[in-house]
Structure formats: structure tokens, C-alpha cells
Amino acid sequence: MKKFKAGIIGTGFGAKVHAPMMNFHDGFKVTAIASVSRGNVENVRNTSGIDNVYTDWRLMLEKEELDLVVVASAVHLHKEMVLAAYEKGLHVVCEKPMGLDVSETEEMISAKNQANKLGIINHEFRFLPARTKVKEILDSGSLGKVLHVRYLAAFPNYAYLSSNPRGWLAKAETGGGMLGAIGSHMSDSLQWWLDSHFHEVFANLPIHVPTYTSGDGTVEIRTADDAFQVIGKLDNGVTVTLEFVSGVRQTANSWRLEVFGTEGTMVMLDDSQVLLSSGDAPLEAVELVPDITAPAEMPAVAARYYNGFNRSLDALYETLVTGVKHPNLANFENGHETQRVLDAIRLSSREGRKVSL
Numbered sequence: 573m574k575k576f577k578a579g580i581i582g583t584g585f586g587a588k589v590h591a592p593m594m595n596f597h598d599g600f601k602v603t604a605i606a607s608v609s610r611g612n613v614e615n616v617r618n619t620s621g622i623d624n625v626y627t628d629w630r631l632m633l634e635k636e637e638l639d640l641v642v643v644a645s646a647v648h649l650h651k652e653m654v655l656a657a658y659e660k661g662l663h664v665v666c667e668k669p670m671g672l673d674v675s676e677t678e679e680m681i682s683a684k685n686q687a688n689k690l691g692i693i694n695h696e697f698r699f700l701p702a703r704t705k706v707k708e709i710l711d712s713g714s715l716g717k718v719l720h721v722r723y724l725a726a727f728p729n730y731a732y733l734s735s736n737p738r739g740w741l742a743k744a745e746t747g748g749g750m751l752g753a754i755g756s757h758m759s760d761s762l763q764w765w766l767d768s769h770f771h772e773v774f775a776n777l778p779i780h781v782p783t784y785t786s787g788d789g790t791v792e793i794r795t796a797d798d799a800f801q802v803i804g805k806l807d808n809g810v811t812v813t814l815e816f817v818s819g820v821r822q823t824a825n826s827w828r829l830e831v832f833g834t835e836g837t838m839v840m841l842d843d844s845q846v847l848l849s850s851g852d853a854p855l856e857a858v859e860l861v862p863d864i865t866a867p868a869e870m871p872a873v874a875a876r877y878y879n880g881f882n883r884s885l886d887a888l889y890e891t892l893v894t895g896v897k898h899p900n901l902a903n904f905e906n907g908h909e910t911q912r913v914l915d916a917i918r919l920s921s922r923e924g925r926k927v928s929l
């Protein structure tokens with residue numbers, strides 16, 4: 573089995589999840605990882621399991637013989653790194669959201685097309701069995717005409733926001749905020765499930781915890797949202813509501829999706845259960861593809877993502893071997909569509925008005 577050699581830029585999520593996930597997959601070998609903030613090399617080795625650590629990502633691209641690069645840095649650095657990877661003739665897997673705005677994503681797509689290489693956005697949640705089942709049901713038409721979708725994410729992280737620094741995630745100028753971190757997944761899934769793009773949005777992006785003061789008196793000023801509320805409509809006429817809430821305690825479900833159609837209703841809970849009703853009949857659980865379990869020796873942080881992430885790597889490997897994109901993979905064009913939504917939501921929140929895309 574051919575192994576594709578990967579280099580990873582970013583020692584946060586890149587070291588904790590991408591590196592072990594790819595190295596536990598038969599089709600990939602991570603040959604190097606590069607720190608962006610030039611952090612402690614030994615810490616990076618211990619976290620990622622990769623011995624070959626660079627403190628200069630450009631040097632890694634220059635020195636290593638790679639097939640693809642994973643860009644898992646702060647959002648404001650994505651474009652520069654993606655363009656540099658394409659200059660080297662490499663395939664790219666980029667973390668979401670794709671860029672700071674659509675001007676960046678357009679430039680990244682242009683570079684991809686010029687290099688004639690693959691550009692994938694890491695929306696691994698698409699591959700969770702519950703989400704693929706939602707896609708299957710919607711494609712079947714069994715719900716009739718979809719009228720409205722309600723999508724809620726509620727996490728008990730208010731205490732964490734109040735007592736810990738957020739770093740680049742606290743700053744709008746570096747691409748921080750929960751809209752990018754969580755809303756990008758939600759808007760991507762909605763457009764994928766319903767095979768349609770957003771037509772208009774009306775949004776609010778609050779900052780519930782605007783400052784954090786560390787023990788030494790350093791004050792972190794937050795300029796990026798820590799919650800969002802969006803009312804929207806897709807090109808196909810489906811109305812939607814998207815919400816992310818930071819609470820004090822855990823609610824009944826961290827994730828709740830409700831899809832209302834003319835012939836039935838569908839509910840997805842916590843990305844692990846799908847319920848379906850026909851007409852006004854009671855909701856009944858739908859059988860899902862069995863979960864897959866991470867190898868016992870995989871680090872705990874990475875293991876939490878294994879069920880969807882490993883499946884996404886299977887699809888990426890298939891795509892690299894055949895040259896035909898797996899239908900569930902999100903590519904740069906999908907990332908650009910999501911960026912259009914994020915940009916419109918931010919404009920709507922700033923100006924307090926409905927924004928058409």
C-alpha cells in the first residue's frame with residue numbers, strides 16, 4: 573500500500589490530532605512537523621510523536637520531500653502557507669475556516685488550480701455516521717420538501733472562557749471566534765446536506781466574556797465572538813436558524829439538529845443518534861453504521877476524533893490514489909462557499925441588517 577508523505581504546519585491541533593491520526597493510518601506517514609510560534613521542540617515531539625521537528629515551516633517545505641501539507645495554524649496564516657505549499661507542487665489539507673475572507677479564499681483556489689493539486693478543507697465531522705445518515709435521508713427525499721432547519725450547539729464552556737486565555741482565538745483580526753471554529757462546521761454541513769447555498773443571513777455575534785485577566789495582571793481584550801445566533805435562508809428556499817451557546821452547565825444535548833419537511837421530521841442528537849418520523853408519527857431511531865474505535869495506544873485527545881477523522885483519511889487516501897474526489901470530502905470550493913457565509917454573518921452583525929449573498 574502506497575504511503576503518502578505528509579508535513580504538518582502547526583503544533584496545536586496539528587500535533588495533538590493530525591499527526592497521530594495520520595501516522596496510525598496505513599496510507600500516510602508524517603515525516604515532519606513545523607512549529608509556527610517556535611515553541612519547545614521536545615514538547616512538540618512528545619505531543620505529536622514526530623521526531624523531525626522544524627521551528628521554521630518554510631524550511632520544512634524546502635528541505636522535506638513531501639506529497640501533501642496539512643495547514644493547521646491560526647486562520648490568518650492559512651493563505652501564506654497554502655500558497656507556499658502550492659509553489660512547491662504539493663497537495664494541501666487546510667483546517668477550517670479556510671481564510672480570513674473571500675478575497676483570501678479566491679486567491680487560494682487560484683493557486684490550487686494553477687498548481688493542479690488537491691485542496692481539501694478538514695471537515696472531518698462530515699464523516700461521522702450520524703451526519704452521513706442525515707445526508708442519505710435528505711438525498712432520498714423521504715422528508716418531502718424541506719421547510720426549515722434548526723441547528724443548535726451548546727457547550728458548557730462559560731467557566732473556561734472566564735478563567736483561561738484564548739490566544740489567537742480571542743482576536744477577530746487573526747480569525748478567532750466561535751463562528752469560525754464551530755459555525756464553519758455547521759454552515760458547511762447545512763449546505764452539504766441540503767445541496768444548496770446560503771441566500772441571506774441576519775446575525776448576532778456577541779462577546780459574553782470580553783476580557784480575561786491573568787494572575788500576573790495581564791489583560792486579554794477579546795474582539796472575537798464567543799457565541800452566535802443566525803437566521804437565514806438557502807437558495808432552495810429552506811429557512812434555517814443556527815446557534816452556538818456557551819453555558820455554565822451541560823444541557824441535555826451538546827448538538828441538536830431538527831429538520832422539518834412536508835412529509836416528515838428528522839432529529840440528530842450529539843452526532844450520535846438520528847431519529848426519523850413519517851408524517852405525524854412518533855420519532856424512531858434510525859440504524860447507523862457502527863462506530864469505529866481508536867487503537868488503544870493512540871493519544872486520548874486524538875482518539876476522541878477517530879470515528880470521523882479516520883474515515884475522512886480513508887476518503888482522502890482514495891482521492892489521492894484515484895484522482896477522483898470522494899463525494900463526502902469538502903474541497904476548497906466548499907471552503908470558499910462557507911467563507912462567503914461567514915463574511916456575510918459578520919457584516920450582518922456589524923451593521924445590524926439582513927445581508928444577501
